[in-house]
Amino acid sequence: MLAINFVGCGNLGKTLGRLITVHHLGKVEGVVTTSLKSADKAVEFIGAGKSCTNYSELPTADIYFITTGDDLIETVCNQLIAEAKVAKGAIIIHCSGSLSSDVLMQARDAGCYAFSVHPVKSFANPELSVEQFSGTYCGYEGDEAVFPTLNALFTGMGAILFPITKEQKPIYHAAGVIANNYIVGLHYLASECYRFAGVDENIAYQMTSMLMSEAIQNLQKFNHKNALTGPLQRGDIEVVREHLSHLTALPQIKAVYASLGEAIIPISDRAKQLKDKFVALFQEQSKE
Template structure:
């Protein structure tokens, strides 16, 4: 039966893989009124935890799940997606989708050869805590990559989840996923550097983070309101050369790596400050010169 003839709420959805992303997405779909029909997982305990909050969600072997479901999400670790897809007999007209950000849809070639429609469905959200991720998913962006009927189904699911859709062309997934890292785990890295500098005078992480996080939230609010360039704070944004020089001198006393990272990040901020009109070309060149001359 073509997918377009099945109401979204009656579409039988299955998940192969019961990890954090799979649980968060399945629970969100169930809450949104979609029919999460079954889960398949090598770990019985994990499958039971996945299915527990969902009424009438069965725990099946992978082939039985594929036989009964109209749309299958493969939410296993990236390295196993192709092996999972290759080991199943798919059927014409069903949808087979993986949820990896970096893996190309081409790894689902076996499903496509069997006549299934294939695609990618990657929520731009963190999944350290599945329950928290499910609560924070509405309003997030989900990147989809599919064609024809499946593209329409995935767009409808994105809308049902209360999310925004980002459509990705083939071949761009690794770049897209790397870009997402700058807005997720690299925030941890940058804050880790700030905490490490605090520790240089004896402060602890538990003292530093409560001081730093409100500033992070304020910066995010500024970016949301004014954009990247005009929402950027700091000495470069206002052309404060003296403060930049003080930073370089102070961090150079700590270690070369700290100075190098500060210099590299600061150099990247100059073009944003110039675009925002906070500095002119002469001031931009002066700041860049000071930063490039700093020895690490």
């Protein structure tokens, strides 16, 4: 059975550790965090492992997960190699969406394998994440020699792995930010418009949620072109002009409306027929 350590153990680390334990995919040997209290909580949730606050306390392992924030990964890797009992041939893995496995170069130089696996999922609640992890897509890149081992580990958790190139990871990660984080932002902006128009705050929130749910349902059934509805899809330029005119009272929202409207012209046949007019309108309004 694979021996596994976790360095840093927030919601993502706890989720992976728990999945490894419940599916008997390996044995979590150690968890190191900056405080013993947080390490104890992680070990309790995972159901296995030794709580540590120093790298030197970690047991020897086959795999080391670095599940810290992105800005700490390279530093943590360097400290891990310098201070822990990391054997040659061990796998050092991080789960960043934007950083490549090259930030683990110190591990490679020490005779270890470097790998990156990024679960395309939000991890706000570890208990919920464990329940919902099956079917999660995970982008990977790194030293191909250890792919079979990590493929078995992650597919055992229920993940679906797909390859990504390290050069394009920032754009790949930006896609996830747009799809997950910015949809919350769009919800906020739409709710603000409703509230500005005099709609009750709770109704505005619920109505925005309902419309977004319907849009997601359409996307699950149809392609972008057939899922799109509204004035842009119909090519109704005068309605769009009226929207922009009144959104002058909400300049930041107006800028988003114009920018996003111009960006999605390619998925509407009718808007493409009127592309010059729509582009001129959006660009004119974005300058005001």
